[in-house]
Each structure stands twice: as C-alpha cells, then as structure tokens.
Amino acid sequence: MKVCPISLPNEYDEGLSERKAIFKQYPQAIPGAFGITKTGTAPCKATCPAHVSIQGYIALINEGKYDEALKLFKQDHPFPGICGRVCHHPCEGECTRNEVDQPLAIRELHRFLADYERGRGEYHVPEITAEKRDEKVAIIGSGPAGLTTAYYLLQEGYQVTIFEKLPEPGGMMRVGIPEYRLPRDILAGEIQVIEKMGAEIKCGVTFGKDITLDSLKKDGYSAVYMAIGLHGGRNLGVENEDAEGVLQGVDFLRDAAMGKKVEIGKDVIVVGGGNVAIDVALTAKRLGAENVTLICLERREEMPAWEHEIEEALEGEIKIVNSFGPKNFFIDKNKKVSGIEFKTCTAVFDEEGRFSPQYDEDVCQPFFGDTIIISIGQSTNLEGIKEQGIAVSRPGGLEADPVTFQTPIEWVFAGGDAYYGPKSVVDAVWCGKEAAESIHRYINGMDLKEGREQNWEYVKPDVFDEVKKDRVKVRCLNPEGRECNFLEVSYGYNEEEAKIEADRCLKCGVCSECYQCVEACLAEAVDHEQKPETKEINIGSVILSSGAKPYDPEPLENLYLYKKNPNVMTSLEFERILSASGPTMGHLVRPSDHKEPEKIAWLQCVGSRDTNKCGNTYCSSVCCMYAIKDAMIAKEHSGGNLDCSIFYMDIRSFGKDYELYYNRARDREQIRFVKSRIHSITEDPETRDLILKYADETGAMQEETFNMVVLSVGLEVPDSSLEMAKRLGIEINKHKFVETDPFTPVASSRKGVYTCGIFQGPKDIPASVTEASAAASLAGAEIAEARGTDIKTIELPDEIDIEGQEPRIGVFVCNCGINIAGVVDVPAVQDYAEKLPGVVFTANNLFTCSQDTQEIIKEKIKEEKLNRVVVASCSPKTHAPMFMETLEACGLNRYLFEMANIRNQDSWVHANNPELATEKAKDLVRMAVARSVTLKPLRGKVIPVNKRALVLGGGIAGMNAALDLAKQGFESTLIEKEGQLGGMARKLYHTIEGGDIKAYLEKLNARVASEEKIEVLTNAAVVDFEGFQGNFATRVDINGGEDTREINHGVIIVATGAREYTPKEFLYGEDKRVVTQVELGDRLAQQGAADLETVVMIQCVGSRNEERPNCSKICCQSAVKNALDIKKQNPDAQVFILYRDIRTYGLLEDYYTEARKQGVIFIRFDRDNPPTVGASDDGVLVTVKDHVLQRNIEIGADLLTLSAGVYPSDTEDVSNVMKLNRNSEGYFIEAHVKLRPVDMGTDGVFLCGTAHGPKLVSETIAQANAAASRAVTFLSKDEIKLSAIKAHVDTDHCVKCLTCVRSCPFEVPVFNVATGEVEIDPALCQGCGVCACVCPRQTIQLNYYEDDQIMCNIDALLAGGI
C-alpha cells in the first residue's frame, strides 16, 4: 500500500478520504485481505506495440520515483531514450485525455526518464536473474529488432552475439534517423546497456559472405535471428533515373550519418512523402542546400509522414508540393540531372484503399534542381540470403510465421523491417521481444504458439467532469538555430515540466501496473496476472442477498444543496465523520472549514416516502433510527453541547425497544424533533452555514440556521440487482424489491430461489440477519439429503503425554516480512529468547504463518521433543487457532501454546521507536515463555447431541419452525397450551396485502398433522426442565396434569406468542361500541360495514405510554388495513384515525397512501394531550385537538376502534421453569440484537414469533424459518466439542460460601445437595472467570487463565524492570 502510486477516493469513507489502488476495504473487513482495483488495461499500454506499463511509469514519475519508473519501462522496452525521441507514439492517439483536451505527452515523459538517467551518468542495466546458460544465439543485424531480441535473450541467461554489416551498431537508428532527431550518444548509451548485459556485437561482418548459417551452426549457435532491416532504396523506374545528381534517400541518409562527404547542389528536390523523405529533406537543408522542395503523390492530408514531422519540415522551410507523380528527369549535356517533370496525380488509392495511383498526363509541371533525392520506399538487400535457402516473401522480405517469427528453417527466426516492411522502432521492439520468446521456447523444446496471442482490449474512464489541463509544451531549438547543424531540436522536459505533465494522467485502468506492490510483498502474494474466471457450479438453491444502496440525493441538489455546499452530507457520509476509523478519526468537524459544528439538522425521508421528487414512495424503515443514533453519537463526540434537530414527518421507532431509545434521545439527550415539511435550504455565503426554511405543524413558515445538514437518505435497490433478477427470471415488485408472498416471505417467484435482506424489502440489521437464517433454512431444506456429504475429516495422532516432563520450549520469532523486522531487531529477540529458562529451540521465520513454516514447526516439535510452543508474531485473535492446529497435528495438546504479539502491540504501534520496540518485544517474549511453562494440557468436553427439538407454542411461528425442522430431517415435539393449534392467527382474517390467513392456517394445520416427524401435544404446559445444549430434558403436563410426558431433546425453539392488549381506557368494556382492531376485523368479516357511518380509531392504546413504553409495531397497519376494508365495503363511511406517528414502515407505506386517497382522515394528537371519549345515545363522542387547526374537534362515531397493543403471553411461566431471560415488557431476550437475533442467551435455545416482540405474520414466518435454521446448525452435529476454557472448583478446599453461585451472570455454579459440593457444569460455563475472581479461597480456577498463569505473566514482565 505504501508503494502504490495511485490514489483514488475511498468508497468506504464515502469518498471523504483517499485510498490506494491496492487496498483493504476497511480494517475489520472479511476476508482481511488486500485487493487491487483494476478496471482493465489503460489505452496507452494496450496500444503501445511493446505494451509498456505507461500509466505505471507516469504514476511513478508523479511520485518522483524515477529509478523505479525507468526500471518499469525497461521491463518492456530497452530504449526509453531512443523511443523518447523517435517514437510515433500511437499510445498518444488513444490517450483518454484526447476527449478532454490534448493527449498526454507520453513519449516526452519517458524521454525525460532517459535524460534523467543520462544526466546521472549511470544507465539502469536490467538485472539478470536467470542462471547463465550454455546455448548461444546469433543475431544478424543490430537494429532495434536485433538489439531487443538480444536484450530479452540475455535476461534468460543465453549467450548472444550480434553480427552487424556496417561499421557501427544501431541499424536504421544509426544510419536512417538523422542526428538532429536522435543524438548519437543517446543511441550509443542504450546499446551499451545491452553490451553490459553481456551481448557481443561484431561489426563489419556481412551475413552471406563472412558468416553463413552453416558456419554459425558449426560455431555452436542454437538459433539465429535475422533482423537485417531495409537498407536499400526503391527506384522510380522513369527515364534518366541513373543520371548524375539523382540519389537514393536511404543511401543519402546513411552516408550523411556515417560522416561521408555527400555532394549536393543548391536546389534539392526530394521525391516522396514519407518520414524518410522528410528526414532526407531536412538533412539536405542542414548539409547546405538553399532550396529544398519535397514533392509527393499524396495530398497533404494523405501523406504517410507523421503530422509532427511534416510540421517540422515546414518549420525548416522545406517547400512541400502535393499530388504530383514523377514523369521523367531532365538532364543537361553532361548527363547531369537538371530537373524533373511531374504529372498530376488524381488519386493515390483505389476504392478499396490499395495503392494504385491515377495520373492526368495532360497536366504536367517541371521542377528544376541540381540534386534530386528519391525517397519513395525501402528494400532489403537479399544478396547472400536466398542462396542459403532462407525463404523470401512475395514483397521481397523474409518469410516467417506471423506469431512466432520462425522461418521455414526451424532454428532460424526473422523479424524487423526485413520481415514486415518499414515500421517504427517500437514495432521492432515488439517484434524482437516476441522473437526472443520464440527462440527461448524453441531452445527449450516448448510449444512455440501456446498462449501467444493476447487480446489487448482497453478501458477508458468517464471524463464527464474532468478539469482541463493543457499539455506541457516541449521546448525546442528555434528554427534558425537548426540551420546547418545537427543539434537536437527538442530539449525534452525538465523535472518540473515532467511532473506537471504526468499529473495530467487520468489513471484509466486505476491500477497502473507499475508492479511496485509485487516487489514490496516479500510473501510474493501479489499476482497481476489473475483473470476473472467463469465457473459452473451445481447447486440446489440460490439465495439473493445483494442488498441496497443508499439513495443518491444529487438529483435534488437544488433543493438540498447537496454537493453544492460541503456542509450538506448524506447520513452515510456523516457516519464516516463520526467513525473512529473515518477520515477525521472520529473528530466531529464540518467539511467546509474543519470547525466543530454547534448546530446540526437532520432531514428525514430523503429518497423515501416521496411521490414527486424521487419516486421512492415506500418507507426505508431504518432512517429514523439511524438519525437518532447519529444525533446521539454526534452529541457524545462534541461533549454534549451540540444542538441536534431532527426534521421529520413521522418518527418510526417501531422495532424492539426502539421507542425507549427514541424517548431517551428526546427526553434525556435533548434532541429536538420537529414535525415539519422542508421548504428550502439556502446558504450563507460568508459562513457557509445553511438556512433552513420549513413549514411547522401548524403550517407556519419558520427559518433557522444550522452549521451542518445531514440528509437521512433512504435505501433503494441498485440496477445491478435488477439485472440479476432479470437474468434469474424472478419477479420484482413496483418498488424494485423481490416480489414475495406474505406467507412465504423469503421465497421468490421462482422455485428454489430465495431472498433476504433489503433486496426483499427495506429493513434493519436484526430483520436482515433473521431473514438470512430464514433463507438458509429454506435453501437448506431443498438439499437436506446432501448435508455432510462434502466434509473432509482430519485424522489427529494420539496425544503425547507430557506429564512430569521438564518444559522444553520452542520459540518462533516472526519477521512478518518487514512488518515486524522493519522495526524490531528480530535476530536480537531470537538471541534473547534462547537464553530464557526452558527454551531449547529458537528460530526466526519470514512468515511464521506460512504453510512451509508450519511444516518446520511440526518437524522441530518432533526433533527437539518440544512440549511448549511460543510464537512471537501477531494477534492470537487471528492466528492462534491455526498454530494450535499445528500442535495438534503432531500430538501436542493445543493449549500448550502461547503467543507474544510483537506486531500489533509492538512493531506496528511503535514504528517510530525501533530500539524501545525491540526491548518491548523481548519483554513480551519473556512473558510468553514464562506463561508457557505454567500451561497444562486441556481437553474440551465432548457432548453428544440429541437430535430432537422441542417447539414451545403452536401458533404460526411454532408450526412453521417444526415443519422446517421436519423438512431438514429432524423430529420435534410441538407443545401448545390450547386445545388446538393456530394461536393468535385464529383470530385474524387477512393480511394487509390481502393474504387469507384462515386458509393459510388450515393448510398449515394439515401439513403439521400429516408430518410424521412432528409430535403435537395440545393442552400441554412445561412443568420441569433441566439439562444443557444438546441434552435437555423437559417434563410436560397434559390436560392439567392428567398426563405427564418426559421429553429428551437437543434444542428448544421458543414460540410462545403474544396477544392483543385488553384496554382499560376509552370506555372499552363499558360501551359495546368501543372495540379493538382484532374485534373490528372480526366484525367486518362477519357483519360487514354497511351500517357504519363514522368510525374513529385511536392508535397507541396500551403502547408508547408510561407503563408500556414500546411501540407495538403492527397497530398502525392494522388500523389502515381495517380502514381500507371499511372503505371498500362502504365507501360512504367516514373513517378517522387518531394517531401519534403513523408507522407504516417499509412497503406498508403504500396502504397508508391508499387510505388517504380513499378519504380516511388522519388526525395527529400529542402524547400529553390524548383524545377524550364520551358515550352518548348517538354514538361515541371523541374529542381531539387538531394540530393544524389548533383547536378541539369533536367526532361522533358509530364505532370507536382502539388499536390495542401487543402483549406477550405467558412468558413468565416459561421463563421461570426454563430460566430464560425476558425484558421489562415480558418479551424474551435474544442473545444479541443484531448478530444473533433468534438465538437466546442459553446455548441450544432459539426464539421466534411474537414471543420475541410484536410483529406481522410475514415477519413471524421468516423468524420461524430462521429459528429452525439456527436449530439445524446445532442438530446436524453428532457431538459438540466445547472450549476447554471453563472454570472448575477445587472441592477439597471449597468452603461452600456460595459466592460463586450468587455472582455468576449465567447462574452456572450450583450447590448439589446430594453431594454437598459446589459444581460448575462445563457444558454451561461461558468461561468469563467472574467466579474465579470472587472466590475468597481461590478454589475456583479458570482454565488457561489460572491465577499462577496470570501472575507469572505479571512477574515476568516486571522482572525486566519498568
């Protein structure tokens, strides 16, 4: 991560901080591993024929890492300086910056690197890591192709000789490219690198004359590479071409380059329009020609020369004449050329783009000059080549395979211009590289073609709002200064210019493939070659849990100023600000000025319950609670003086105990809740504070200023999930959530495909986790038969008895790459450990956790007969289990192991103080060694699992749980206190969605009755209970004690349900016209609503009050459901719902909207000012203060319906017998609200349905599925191995004071009257050690943390002095 040069916004911090391209999502991420963000290959790298990691070296230039950049460049290309001057840079043509302004000066940037290298006077010579080999390779031609082949073959260890015909090496780079473009010392320097690598270059050796294939074979060469180039010209084939004064361009350039005297006249005509022609023209000018005219067939825009070269020619006062083809030369009487006649060229290419010039012979023009240089093409000199049987292609080049470059003679390879015609240096580099690979494969007898053809596709990022940055211009020698000399025209970039230019890079592929991470990782774990794979897996069921994304409020930027003012944040961004690991390390400051805010407003329902702005009409269910939470945390962070206001429509704190939290926020933490509608937000331009305009409950406009505004954004399903749903063929509802049925809440429309979490519908964490278990249960049921078929068991050797042995301790000190060794002097720690008492072996390892080190540890345990192992490395939390397994694998008890955390607790946190860190490491090792001596072998108790379940409660929850267990193959006993199954559901008719509960119940009853694996006991009550996980025994009385049954079972599912509260208020029970919602439902089903004119409903009866502070969750939807039912049956009936907050969470919001549309009138009342009810002959008179009108209104109702709350039924009895924890309202308590929402604190006991808290039928079913799922994870095991870290009593010294019995938070220690002893059952003990601490005689010890084991830790630590 430190070496990665690419930074990008950190998604985990909502873009409020930066991360590197190589990253770990967040510190606690699982898996805790690093990944690299790669969107693909950058266009530059893909387009470059040599595929240089261009983005990589640019990123490294940005970081000032020039050596690394050079090294990276030279991995793929030997000539940064040469190509830095002469490359035609196709990469720049594809550069994404083209779409913004101008492409990056890619060529100039690597030229900068080469100049840097030259300026330093020391060239980077690639390290040859391969072993030296005996095989020799001959390369014919020292041009770029030949040199590149040598460069790569040398790196493979081969011996390479390059034979060059000319007196100096370099090929066309030496004799074809003029010096003003490519200075000779640059060329020489880069060729020298290849010589330094070991290449032998023999100049003046002509192939076919001085050497032949036969002679080379005789000399022991294993392969030959022919890269002889195109050093001949092409003739025009017109009259008098052989006259004096007519020259060939290639020859002319070569002679000029080699310093030969070339005679030219004052007026020079160059024929040709390619790069060579331009070089010829400019060279002629530099050699003293006064007028140089370049004449070519092509039109200006068709000229084959590169545009920048043409421009340079024009700058050099070269006259360019287009669209003429040579007809014949004029000669004077001395047969010396004096001019040339041209005919007009009407077209150069035919319709298919082939070269096929057409002329108009009638329009001709003469040009006069004393020297005419023909530069229309190049050819290979094949003298002495054909004769050796080397194949020649039709255009007159060498013949070879286009991928492997192997010629028909298998040990001869060919490439470069001689193979493919005139191309640029970088093409030759590509070709040479490929040839080297082929030759290497050929010599090693490998397949030449396998995996060679690579598809170089590239990606371009979105440049939508990219800022324009002009390309840094290259400073050049002014045109006058270029006359009559061969000084280099371009100066290239200096360091500053290079950095400015490099900074323009758009990082197209994100990861730049600079490979710095590969080098930094000592474990060699980074692999850039990994590719996405498509795998086919056979599966029995699918679970869709792709979740949601927060609503993006950017479309509403004008309303909320989001993104316009940095002090307006989404709730998720704000949470990152609050997080201790967030961008401000948990320091609450606002983004605009990093000052602590004094006043923050939360705006609820942004992206939820919104019909006109975003279209998400549902309620996101979670925003009220997280806003309250964030406000509380913000207050805590700021020391309590922060003014927090939450602007809302309804506060929906409907979850278990959520209302208590809301009350605490409002009453104790003084968080202000403002029922309002937001009108607008404006900015104070000076302070960047936000001025909020809103309509309060009475409709009056208010204005208030805040330092920050947090948008409580809702949840929505991302498009990717919808695409997935489409692919899988499952139905999606209108809100884009998976369509489910209320009676099968986690099943999708396609059999075998299940869903859970927010993709199912908006919900909080506990509900999501519950549904996850539910989906697992149903998915597992489909494949229950396959359970356990794919398990591998590990065979362990018998345990070595260490009883009576002296301690023999092995200490393994870990370097952790450089994580520890970079700070702590590891060898010194190892030396220190060696001298500690009991230590018989020490080692230091690069990575102690690696597989091979495990083998070493095993070996040493056996060899050295170690009976204790200490590893000084990292956290036991993450690594101890693995090392303990290593011990077990060689028969050593796993508890004879101890760790010293010299990384997380030392090198990482004391990186600035290596000396003290080393001393601390010694202290920690000394403590660990001392403790290890005191360790004893421990064995966890193994208990068998009784495979039967006991399900308490025969309502919808209990029946579903029992049926699920049966489907998974487990038997159960279902206990119902009533005479028949069904519970509360027997009183209900339909769900709000219209699901027929009665029909469903009937079906459920039938399924239970016909299921052999379920035993139903009705009129049954639990009277006695004992045992522990896997082994419970319960006694049940049937029919009031007529019969008694003893049931042995492994797990319990508690589903005892709830009932409707029987109101004491509002004349209930006194006036028959006052009913509850359940009773109303019954009436509507039995009698209809035709006789009802006015119905009033009062919400929160028996809920959200002093006595029962929590919300009953379901009453709002019950009221809406019945109101809609009344309206359906009798549209003229008036329905009033008097409420405090309407809590139609999730998709229930639709029904609330519908009710309002149908004319149901909702009137809010205040907690402190509830409605009053009086009876009269005309009806029930309800008086309520209307908040909008600010006055009392009186409604006469035919029927007053009370939304009576949900109360748990009979939990007290069950709780007393089974010792299960309940909350103050009587609901059973789950083990952990979020992490274990259907487990109870006692192992092996699970919970579902309304016994856990009020909930809807659909939620009950999901929770029942979940409880069954959790029970199955338990029942599917034959035995349970418990942790050995348990407390035990030394009964000999115990004085039975029973302090432990009173102190244990889990009520585990018991006084056994029969034996007269205090006993701690290891199956029940949680291992916290409280009893061991409170025992006045220290007769209780906690295994692995016995007093002497802690004391020796302290003593060893302090023995070193502090």
Added chain:
Amino acid sequence: MRLDYPTNVKIIRVPCTGKVDVMHMLRCFQKGADGVYCVGCLEGTCHYNEGNIRARERVGHVKNLLEEIGIEADRVRMYNLSSGEGPTFAAYAKEMTEHIKALGPNPLKEKLKKAASA
C-alpha cells in the same frame, strides 16, 4: 490502524475484565509497576453481561487499598471502549502514560531496589 502509543504500555490478556482480580492488580504494584489500567468493553455491552462492571468496582477497591498503604489511588484506572475504537485505545494509552509520568515512579520501587541491594 497502527496508531502510535507509548512503548511502556504492555498488555496482559484476559478473557474479560471480569477476570481481573484485585490480587492481580496489587501484584503489579508490588513488583514495581508504576501504573495499572483495565480496558473493558463499554458498559452495557459486556459479552459476559457484567464483567466490566465488576472490574470497575474492583478497580475502585484497589484504589482504596493503594490509598491505605500510601500509594496514589489514581495509579490504577478503568477505561472502557469498544473493539472498533483503535484511536480511543491509543488516546487512553497516552493519557495514562502522561498521567503516571506526572505522578512519578511507584514508591514501592525504591523499596524493592533497596531490598535487592541489601
């Protein structure tokens, strides 16, 4: 997060602060530690229900005992944080170190030295 904190803080691992005995804390002072602090979960979130509350009580008890034998009571402290609060951990380590440095060495240490030299 690799947050820097003073090297003189050394951690003794226990399953729960509820396992930290008065005896363990006193032993630290007896053997020459200048300060001792227990770091438990936030109150109300103990995995074992109430271990951290017991620890807080025991730390209070040790404070009284230290006072009785003439050692500054504030050499022992109780801190609470959640496992996700690395920066807070580092902050407490610094706070405690500075606090103990201000108090100076454990007076028992001098006696220990004398005893050793005698």
